Amino acid sequence: MIDDILNFLDPYWWLIIGVVKAVIIAVGLLSTVPLLVWLERRLMGRFQVRLGPNRVGPLGLGQALADAIKLLFKENIVQSSADKFLFYLAPAVVVFTAIVTFSAIPFGEPFEVGGESIGLWGANLNIGLLFIFAVSSMGIYGIVLAGLSSNNKYSLMGGLRSSAQMISYELTLGLSALCVVLMSGSLNLYDIVKSQSDMPYAIPLFPAFVLFFIAGVAETNRAPFDLPEAEQELVAGFFTEYSGMKFAMFFMGEYINMITMSALITILFLGGWNSYIGFDIPILVFAFKVFLLLCVFIWLRSTFPRIRYDRLMTFGWKILLPTSLVTMLAYSAIKVLVIDA
Amino acid sequence: MLESYTGAAILLLIATAIAVGMVVATTILGPKRQFADKMEPFECGESQLVSPYQRFSVKFYLVAVLFILFDIEAVFLFPWAILYKKLGLFGLIEMMVFLLILGVGLMYVWIRGGLDWE
Amino acid sequence: MELLIFYPLALVSVILALFVVFNKSPIGSAVCLIGMMLGLAGVFILLQAHFLAILQIIVYAGAIMVLFMFVIMLLNLKDDDTKWKIRERNIFLSSATGVLIVGILYKIIDVTTDTKFDSPATVPDNFGTVEVVGTALFTDFVLPFEVASILLLAAMVGAVVLAKSKVD
Numbered sequence: 001m002i003d004d005i006l007n008f009l010d011p012y013w014w015l016i017i018g019v020v021k022a023v024i025i026a027v028g029l030l031s032t033v034p035l036l037v038w039l040e041r042r043l044m045g046r047f048q049v050r051l052g053p054n055r056v057g058p059l060g061l062g063q064a065l066a067d068a069i070k071l072l073f074k075e076n077i078v079q080s081s082a083d084k085f086l087f088y089l090a091p092a093v094v095v096f097t098a099i100v101t102f103s104a105i106p107f108g109e110p111f112e113v114g115g116e117s118i119g120l121w122g123a124n125l126n127i128g129l130l131f132i133f134a135v136s137s138m139g140i141y142g143i144v145l146a147g148l149s150s151n152n153k154y155s156l157m158g159g160l161r162s163s164a165q166m167i168s169y170e171l172t173l174g175l176s177a178l179c180v181v182l183m184s185g186s187l188n189l190y191d192i193v194k195s196q197s198d199m200p201y202a203i204p205l206f207p208a209f210v211l212f213f214i215a216g217v218a219e220t221n222r223a224p225f226d227l228p229e230a231e232q233e234l235v236a237g238f239f240t241e242y243s244g245m246k247f248a249m250f251f252m253g254e255y256i257n258m259i260t261m262s263a264l265i266t267i268l269f270l271g272g273w274n275s276y277i278g279f280d281i282p283i284l285v286f287a288f289k290v291f292l293l294l295c296v297f298i299w300l301r302s303t304f305p306r307i308r309y310d311r312l313m314t315f316g317w318k319i320l321l322p323t324s325l326v327t328m329l330a331y332s333a334i335k336v337l338v339i340d341a
Numbered sequence: 342m343l344e345s346y347t348g349a350a351i352l353l354l355i356a357t358a359i360a361v362g363m364v365v366a367t368t369i370l371g372p373k374r375q376f377a378d379k380m381e382p383f384e385c386g387e388s389q390l391v392s393p394y395q396r397f398s399v400k401f402y403l404v405a406v407l408f409i410l411f412d413i414e415a416v417f418l419f420p421w422a423i424l425y426k427k428l429g430l431f432g433l434i435e436m437m438v439f440l441l442i443l444g445v446g447l448m449y450v451w452i453r454g455g456l457d458w459e
Numbered sequence: 460m461e462l463l464i465f466y467p468l469a470l471v472s473v474i475l476a477l478f479v480v481f482n483k484s485p486i487g488s489a490v491c492l493i494g495m496m497l498g499l500a501g502v503f504i505l506l507q508a509h510f511l512a513i514l515q516i517i518v519y520a521g522a523i524m525v526l527f528m529f530v531i532m533l534l535n536l537k538d539d540d541t542k543w544k545i546r547e548r549n550i551f552l553s554s555a556t557g558v559l560i561v562g563i564l565y566k567i568i569d570v571t572t573d574t575k576f577d578s579p580a581t582v583p584d585n586f587g588t589v590e591v592v593g594t595a596l597f598t599d600f601v602l603p604f605e606v607a608s609i610l611l612l613a614a615m616v617g618a619v620v621l622a623k624s625k626v627d
Contacts, residue, residue, distance in 0.1 A: 014344055014347055015347065018347035018348045018350075018351045019351050021348050021351075022348055022351040022352040022354075022355050023355065025348075025352060026352060026355045026356065026359060030359070071367075072366060072367055072370055072371075073370050073371060073372075074367075074371055075371045075372045075373065075374065076367055076368055076371045077375075077379060077380070078380075079380050079381060079382050079383075080377075080380040080381070081382060082382075083484070083486070085487075086486065086487070086490065088364050088368075089490070091360075091363075091364060092360035092361060092363075092364050093360070095356070095359065095360040095363065096356045096357060096359075096360040099352065099355070099356035099359065099360075100349070100352055100353050100356050102352075103348055103349040103352040103353075104349065121348070122348035122349055122352050123345055123346055123347065123348035123349035123350075123352075124345055125345055125346070125349070125509075126345070126509065126588060126589070127509055127510060127513055127588075127589060130419060130510075130513045130517070130589075131349070131513060133517060134513050134516040134517045134521065135516070137516075137517060137521035137522075138497075138516070138520065138521065140521075140525060141490075141493065141524075141528070144525070144528045144532075145486075145490070147532070148486050148528070148531070148532060149486075150382070151382055152382040152383055152384075154383065156532065157397075159532070160397060160401055160529070160532055163525065163528070163529070164401050164404045164405070164529075167404065167405065167408040167522075167525055168404060168408065170408070170412070171408065171411045171412065171415060174412075174415040174419075175415055175418070178415070178418055178419065178422050181419060181422040181423060182422045182425065185422075185423055185426065186423065187419065187423065187589060240383050241382065241383060244367050244371050245363055245364075245366070245367030245371075246364060246367060249360075249363060249364070309458070310458035313404070313456075313458045314456065314457070314458055317404075317407075317456040318451070318456050321411070321447075322447070325440070325444070325447075328418070329437075329440065332422070332425060332433065332436070333433065335425065336425060336429065336430060336432075336433045337430075337433070340426060340429075343461070343504070343505070343507070346504060350464075396533070397532065397533045399533070399622045400622070401529055401532075401533060402526075402529055402530065402533055402622060403618055403619065403622040403623075405525055405526040405529040406526060406614070406615075406618040406622075407615065407618065408522060408525065408526075409518075409522040409523055409525075409526055410611045410614055410615050412517065412518060412521070412522040413518055413522070413607075413611060414608075414611065416514060416517055416518060417596075417604070417607075419589065420510070420589045420590070420592060420593025420596060420597070421593060421597060423589055423590060423593060424590065424593045424594060424597060427594070428597055428598075432597055435597060435601060435604075435605070438605060438608075439604065439605060439608045442605075442608040442609060442611075442612050443608055443611060443612060443615075445612065446611065446612040446615040446616065447615075449615070449616060449619065450615055450619050453619045453620075453623050454623060455618075455619040455622065455623060
């Protein structure tokens with residue numbers, strides 16, 4: 001009986017493995033987001049010499065869950081002059097792209113189960129890096145559509161500003177990642193991690209690492225680049241009109257993007273799951289590095305004041321873009337003329 | 342080759358289900374107590390005075406155009422970064438010429454004030 | 460298996476393409492166009508053209524459509540402007556265009572009927588990868604590649620001249 005079932009399933013193993021992996025990634029991401037929100041609020045509390053949420057559940061861990069349930073049962077106000085369909089579509093696009101982006105992130109060595117090699121990734125693509133850039137660049141439409149469909153000047157202005165910000169910093173992100181591609185000679189994220197088994201790229205490619213990190217913070221719309229949420233200037237930017245869970249979905253997208261960005265920085269510059277000190281549980285090493293980066297994200301938020309919009313754009317175009325171009329050129333010249341000559 | 346996309350494709354479906362499910366769930370579960378004033382666009386307690394569709398600065402448009410151009414440039418650079426070993430010095434010169442021409446463009450935009458946000 | 464993915468993908472793409480034309484609002488049209496481009500990218504992946512698929516998303520759906528969206532946002536769209544106006548149709552031009560399109564379609568069908576679809580060409584394993592596309596681009600097609608940079612330069616200059624010229 002069991003043999004029959006196994007025989008029947010045999011040609012479909014790849015599909016079953018794919019489904020299981022996708023479900024694990026989706027569930028993992030969705031359950032990490034409340035934890036991350038909790039972590040951020042607790043850390044922010046400590047930075048500001050207060051306690052942070054600590055009443056609901058042990059250490060206040062229930063707070064994020066309680067918030068999620070509360071938001072789900074809040075009224076959804078769709079103001080009468082809004083474009084209904086696009087208004088509903090915008091938060092869905094944000095969450096959708098955030099989750100799909102994560103599918104190309106590898107987080108450990110493949111392991112064997114019953115003769116099948118199972119890789120710790122959603123999809124091991126030869127063009128993994130470009131795939132991540134491509135899908136995450138779709139996230140901008142969530143912002144644009146939210147701004148356009150709300151029929152509110154604050155939303156429209158906020159949407160326009162944040163999308164201009166995102167496209168400006170995307171260039172630096174791509175160009176500084178190019179240095180890593182030059183070093184590793186591959187766009188496959190698994191190969192990139194493999195090529196760092198001696199030394200993480202953050203050391204030889206330090207300028208690119210700094211540029212990528214700054215652009216990454218700006219891409220995920222985190223402080224000090226959180227212009228989209230500039231409450232004081234733009235009410236709440238592109239999600240002024242959103243309420244309830246739809247409002248929370250924008251934040252969900254932001255937090256998932258934060259995780260993805262930390263994972264990407266870990267893979268490209270910090271050596272992925274290579275521990276370099278002989279600690280041999282790859283997935284824990286990877287998770288630890290991502291956790292540290294997330295803490296740095298939160299640390300940045302509580303340290304720096306928000307940058308002014310004109311400065312933000314000038315910084316992106318006049319400083320980051322030329323610097324990343326020059327860095328990339330310098331590394332390619334060194335690589336071709338000195339190292340490979 | 343196509344098999345490597347399996348996980349991504351399935352996650353795509355799951356992500357669609359999650360995104361749509363959340364929007365639908367919150368729409369169904371939330372209370373609906375609507376009245377005319379509540380459905381107005383947000384304007385700090387006032388009713389909306391001017392249309393939200395004002396004319397915006399052309400700078401945003403310029404940023405979008407420049408983004409397209411540099412994005413295409415970056416996309417050209419990726420295959421080169423993989424192949425530079427095979428192409429050697431010829432490839433480097435080739436790419437330098439390409440980047441030089443675009444660098445001149447960037448300088449021009451800079452000097453003309455296309456990157457200024459006064 | 461590939462057909463099982465291809466047909467829904469192609470169907471959605473064609474439907475979205477039709478929506479681009481028939482949608483009442485420019486924003487809706489732009490959104491449908493993005494969806495259609497993503498569908499096309501999926502078709503490219505099925506055709507083993509992985510790099511092309513990513514380019515389709517990054518350049519077309521990611522960059523060019525952002526510009527479209529910006530233009531829609533920047534234009535002063537009043538309520539009655541957001542609906543397409545039905546212009547008076549020029550019968551002569553319309554029918555001339557129609558005949559032209561039918562002619563092109565006929566030519567395409569004429570060319571492709573000679574192709575044998577029952578024995579599709581086998582593609583090499585590395586077909587459509589970044590390496591292969593890049594090698595072709597940087598060795599056989601150096602000149603077009605360099606000319607592309609001049610095209611980009613021209614576009615850059617044009618955009619600045621248009622955006623920064625003072626209206627007197």
